[in-house]
Amino acid sequence: MTPQAGVPTGVLTLSGEALRRQRGAERRCVELLEAEGFQLIHLPVLEYADGEPAAGYRFVDRAGRLLALRTDFTPLAARVLAPALAAGPLPLAVCYAGEVVRPQPARLRQLPELYQLGFERYGAGGDGVGVLALALRLLGVAGVPAARCHVTVSAAGLAEKLLAQLLEEPPDAELVELLRVRDLDGLGATVALGEPARAALEAALFGEDDTLWADFFGLREEVAGLAALRRAAEAAGASAGVDVAPRAAGEYYRGAMFSIWGRATRAILGGGGEYAVALPAGEVAAVGASIALGVALEEAG
Amino acid sequence: MTPQAGVPTGVLTLSGEALRRQRGAERRCVELLEAEGFQLIHLPVLEYADGEPAAGYRFVDRAGRLLALRTDFTPLAARVLAPALAAGPLPLAVCYAGEVVRPQPARLRQLPELYQLGFERYGAGGDGVGVLALALRLLGVAGVPAARCHVTVSAAGLAEKLLAQLLEEPPDAELVELLRVRDLDGLGATVALGEPARAALEAALFGEDDTLWADFFGLREEVAGLAALRRAAEAAGASAGVDVAPRAAGEYYRGAMFSIWGRATRAILGGGGEYAVALPAGEVAAVGASIALGVALEEAG
Amino acid sequence: MTPQAGVPTGVLTLSGEALRRQRGAERRCVELLEAEGFQLIHLPVLEYADGEPAAGYRFVDRAGRLLALRTDFTPLAARVLAPALAAGPLPLAVCYAGEVVRPQPARLRQLPELYQLGFERYGAGGDGVGVLALALRLLGVAGVPAARCHVTVSAAGLAEKLLAQLLEEPPDAELVELLRVRDLDGLGATVALGEPARAALEAALFGEDDTLWADFFGLREEVAGLAALRRAAEAAGASAGVDVAPRAAGEYYRGAMFSIWGRATRAILGGGGEYAVALPAGEVAAVGASIALGVALEEAG
Amino acid sequence: MTPQAGVPTGVLTLSGEALRRQRGAERRCVELLEAEGFQLIHLPVLEYADGEPAAGYRFVDRAGRLLALRTDFTPLAARVLAPALAAGPLPLAVCYAGEVVRPQPARLRQLPELYQLGFERYGAGGDGVGVLALALRLLGVAGVPAARCHVTVSAAGLAEKLLAQLLEEPPDAELVELLRVRDLDGLGATVALGEPARAALEAALFGEDDTLWADFFGLREEVAGLAALRRAAEAAGASAGVDVAPRAAGEYYRGAMFSIWGRATRAILGGGGEYAVALPAGEVAAVGASIALGVALEEAG
Amino acid sequence: MLTLALAKGRLLEPLAALAEARGLPLAGAIASAGRALVVEAGEIRVLLLKDADVPVYVEQGVADCGVVGLDQVLERGADVMRLLRFGFARCRLCLIARDGANVADDGRPLLLASKFPRLALQLAQRRGRHATVVPLAGSVELAARLGLADAVVDLVETGRTLRENGLHPVEEWLQVAPYLIANRAAFFLQGREMRALRRTLGG
Amino acid sequence: MLTLALAKGRLLEPLAALAEARGLPLAGAIASAGRALVVEAGEIRVLLLKDADVPVYVEQGVADCGVVGLDQVLERGADVMRLLRFGFARCRLCLIARDGANVADDGRPLLLASKFPRLALQLAQRRGRHATVVPLAGSVELAARLGLADAVVDLVETGRTLRENGLHPVEEWLQVAPYLIANRAAFFLQGREMRALRRTLGG
């Protein structure tokens, strides 16, 4: 047997001590989740990618359908469990662990293969606060105390709501992107901003006095929700702040959302939020979160 | 989030009791292998498929190279460990567990995704007998006692050697295939067979009196090797027989080879054998085996 | 040089007399179209296939975009000429010739590669009647007199309009398909049909007395348009009939549409119709037609 | 119809005067070749690419085979005509015209789609000299007089023969590449060169006194062949020189080879040479040449 | 002169009777056919074929029209016109399982055996069921009984064969009846003759 | 206790006769089967199937062994053992064309009709011929006669049916004989019983 020229660059190959630590952390996390009533499921490596944007490795299979390597467990779980969600009974709580493949990782050192471990709760009264608390406990079990975490809390569509107040027609993707990168001056050059509006937007973007922009943009209710999430993070021992225009991993979030950063690695250790699964028979409310186990172990040091 | 139309047919989705059993069996097997000195490694989902025959899902990546989902751990492990094998020190013993994807499963009920668990030993005096015994112990730990197993033992290239005696020029693939399906009459129609040759071939193909065909074809040494493998299987409590023309999973075997069948499922639970890894600096002898954990659990009932 | 194993099945390979006839016919057709003021253009073999349904050979290029071999000139011409259409001046009249590749040809003997020759007129008052007459003249020049042609005339969306009268909510694809295959009884089993409605539908589907169903479904204007097309075909010497639910080659037609059948080959020699090109700055009315030169030469005998 | 975002960059779109000139030139060239006894054939757009290096656009079709857009007519013609070559009678002389697609064109301005027009003669006593003369006549008919051409003549494997004299073991690809780019000093750093060898190599690489290196390397016969090709080019009115280590378009040439450069565009207008087609029943000698019509018309100005 | 493809199977007798009643002398021609596959019946040339082949001969225009069950038309995905649905020999294509077997959707793919592999897979997917289909040539009830597949998809008339084999229809997936089908080109190019034949048989 | 799958077709009678002569009471059991598909014949349970289904039942292990023509085994690509080739009912799979038709290789793909689409395509490609195959269920000779296909690939015994339809065999593509086939696992797990059956029928 003549082994050909190596493996695609950056594909995850682990052995010895590093692998033992990861399997140990995974077992402890799964035990915690099973104790909390989440049923472990094994999700497939391949998914149909017909409508998907060109994220992961895509290819055309023998029946001419577009297939992709899984890049994110949450939409995949919804698709595989759709029959069960339609049939019920609800609530249904599952957890999973395994590799997802993202060819362009944000951080240079990061491999395209990410070891993701997470949980989803469908059809329950579950909410962002409970899920955030559980995600922080998961990180704790993986060796990252909450004190080393900073949580950025947000609400899906918040940036769009802010802009809608300032413009007549619905905000296009470019303006939302300007909010995401906090380019207040850039926005001011494209959209006529009166002084009070500019000051309120500045307060929102740079995470100071929340009440000021909550009143100006009439978003008191959303901001109250954010405050509840912040208190939950701080109660668990982490620091927290509002991210009014997050770069969410998934486009599917609706309602509360959060990302958990590691102080040492300065990388995103995990995240989650509230979303809904649209089924022929109607919508099923859902909430979930996941942690990147490999990055978490790096943060744990 | 609107989940698209399901997951590719037959892709492995496990949950509840079935998944708990599989993770339990996997843990016990890995503990046994680690106790025997095999170091656990995590192998990548993707491999370059330049020279590979069109077995698994193949696709062209962004750099124009041909990639394939892993279909078999043994060649993948050799490729990933090539630097370590070249650098040494040897022997090196590793074990692994995970899914391989084979679009056309032999058995109808079988899913294209197979949960494979196995071990390889490089550069040691290791041989077929020791590996067969360990494979049977693995199946025992997974819940399948040796008594429910039947082992077919063979030697790579044995069918080719038999044919070489009967023909002048090297045997082509079609004749070897006729031996694989025991089509003695079909062979007789293509190759002139004297009566003694026909009788010896009949004994070899239908697994009766080994000494008869061993003498006729001058293969006493190979047949002695097969007998040692049979004794090892019978010593462990399994029944055993010679398969003079096996349909090996991998084309890379050289020397002893074996397959382990389950009496209830009548399916192949595992297999292994002796092979060599060709490196620029020279060849490294190797031996290994793997079991299909999902099928083994089906056999265990 | 060792030529590998042949060419994909059914790919067009022409030589000698057959190729000379085709190049002769193509030259005469292009000369006719150029005399009629159509400017010859050369269209690319490859086109982006992001939104396209999975028709032709599709693949993912190095930049990760989905590419497809051209399956139909009309949409490709619109895309390539979009800058010119936006800039104007209009009307713009172009003609083209070359292969399109359709992996699943309708007729068994037909090769997936089709030699298409056609013309499009953008932004003019052009209409179905003029284009039908020119298409029949093209076939004449290619050796197929109008007398050997049968023209089926239709109007885009006619079937949908018929169904809309019989149902409350908009008709789904399955009901339109039942009209396409004239399955009156099948339709009657799914949709409650009163006697007068059933009789009117029967007259429409089986192409008898047009005025009867025109009055019943209030489609006098559309049917008048169809009558004009029929007269144009008959004036040119061809027979003609109404096809109330055509299986159009392209989904893009809006308004008059027609297909030209050959009596000997009983195959579709060409077709065309009225459509519109949606550009950022607004819509450009367009009309065009094309003939399958290879099939036409088969009809010419 | 909403045309999507344009066509793949650099794909050939021609119209008006430019297309008229190209079709006129193509007709005149095909008439010349047909007069010279070459039968026009139409070659398919797609070819199997199993063994091919990753040159053109490659993709996996529905049967799992590797397909590629044609990048070069010569090997494609050999594959399509293999049955006819095996059956005979020989000689067989064909000519063809159409687009080939090369994603990485050498010259920046050049489009990946190249309009290639050429001819092949199989099984004849035909040779490089006759083919070179005919290629120059073709360029003349396309509007490029021989006086504006420079012909570089070479013999396949000549560079390898030179190196074989200087080294014990066969030359690897890297040394041949050093000859291709005339890196005499670079070669001198890797291979011990005595002074006479260095002087002879210098004369060969920089195209001065041919007899000097012919004698030194014992290649009098090959060099005589090159001289015949040079005289043929000069007789037709073009300038000519020896290229001892050409960057041939195709790897399949064996024996005489040549490239024709345009003085104004400084680009390769065409090329050809002697090669052989290996068929099961034995080898068929062949010779052929082709011109890049689009580039030739650019040179004609 | 129309060429009519007829299936030698269970449809032939009822069709011949109906044709005779409507003045179309099919029965006589068919009776006197013997081993011959092509017989003349007045103005009509009759081809006697296996029912699975009728849709192919009509779609490719070797026959202008034919009479065959909708199951065979859909199994072959033949692009043909359906001029007339007959009243006789109606039955139902059903999902059939062993008594006591559970074929509820649990996300795992269902292994089906059927003489209509393409149609069975289409109907399963339309109900959101993952399925792998084993094509069989006959007596699919045995496949369900002996566990070659989890369930079978087959035509059910009276249901007697099912009960004999300890099987029961789980779900009706498709109403099936014989149709008078026509080649698309013939439908347009021989419109008058087609309409006449339709009126004669449709009565 | 072995389960033996037999084809209800033309092989059954000669096989039953040979078995009786070798002391295996198949004939009696088969005769008394009536509509039943499963009968006991001494130590052997017999399944009576369509011949195209025998390779599937044996490959999937629902039957331990079976008797069927090599054409059906190759058409299904079944991975089974071929224990014994029988002497009776031998025939040849041939490329068959209309008298006077030209099927020489001119580079253009050959349109073939056959009851063995997969095997016909394989055999055509092994001879370097490009071919497209139309699967048919029966009487393929009509397809050649009426021009549905350029040629057909079918079993030829006496060649009488061909001559009746103005056809002739162009090339013999495969020798075909009935085989005793066995499931791979059963071959190893029930070695002794398999060898005994082989000796009995092989004599």
Next chain:
Amino acid sequence: MLTLALAKGRLLEPLAALAEARGLPLAGAIASAGRALVVEAGEIRVLLLKDADVPVYVEQGVADCGVVGLDQVLERGADVMRLLRFGFARCRLCLIARDGANVADDGRPLLLASKFPRLALQLAQRRGRHATVVPLAGSVELAARLGLADAVVDLVETGRTLRENGLHPVEEWLQVAPYLIANRAAFFLQGREMRALRRTLGG
């Protein structure tokens, strides 16, 4: 203690002056740097880099924040926060061609040369123009003058260099100004220090 990445190019002097005016002692530290690439300026550690590298150091978190032109941020596609746009050193990224050259859209791809190949291609595609871009390291005006490319995409301040080379700006494709950029993680994890620096420099 914040790490600030500064570009050694034309932005350094105006930035140092503005910082001094706002009580941030950058000028002194930079002046005394000599060949050193890392200097301390009070509470801030300064990295002196090529301007194209500033977005990389900030995106990867080696620097917490930096000052560099928007052109460099977009060329690198760096995912960084843009805290503040400065008033000095503003210019325009333009499509530039030789006087008299025609760069109207005729469907054929436009050959562009630029120091910002990724950004130039993006801006061309946003205007529906097909383009191929030749990446160059410097003095792109020569590429337009000598016909290496049909046109160039470069920063224009006064336009003097263009006129000297017989070139003219055809279209303005992007307003460009220097920005104070910040690493995403640092923006959240060192919020207070970031806001302080922004107020100091933003004034």
Next chain:
Amino acid sequence: MLTLALAKGRLLEPLAALAEARGLPLAGAIASAGRALVVEAGEIRVLLLKDADVPVYVEQGVADCGVVGLDQVLERGADVMRLLRFGFARCRLCLIARDGANVADDGRPLLLASKFPRLALQLAQRRGRHATVVPLAGSVELAARLGLADAVVDLVETGRTLRENGLHPVEEWLQVAPYLIANRAAFFLQGREMRALRRTLGG
């Protein structure tokens, strides 16, 4: 009249000196160039470019020949002729790491920073090393020092800059020297002038 592309960098001065000594008046023309990018030097038109751009101008034929380091030719993958290797300004392209850092091959991909991303990746792969390369514009030694990358690939002359930054060369990956390069077409079409220039500079 040959057009010669020269790099304004560290090669210009030693080349001008060598040319003067061989009777080629480059030095005077270059000195008097001022901001101009195109100067005449006797029979030769000189283009003054960034060294990374010399291979592009020569490969595309805007310049007939040029003088630039082999590193720039290989980084751009320019298909040009290498007429002459100069003796001056030779250096080595090395893998460089922080003192004490371990860059042994442990199967995990190596993160490299370099001004020659394409060449660095090629050289790493030729040594069987998996690597990801971060392209940088300058002072790559800082990238190694501050841990932006595991190691850097850069030109080493004396090694003084490395020692100042606590770095050391791990392996020499490529000998680099300036070359007289020529456009392929010009090499054939202007053979005589090319040989003359080669002799003058090669002496």
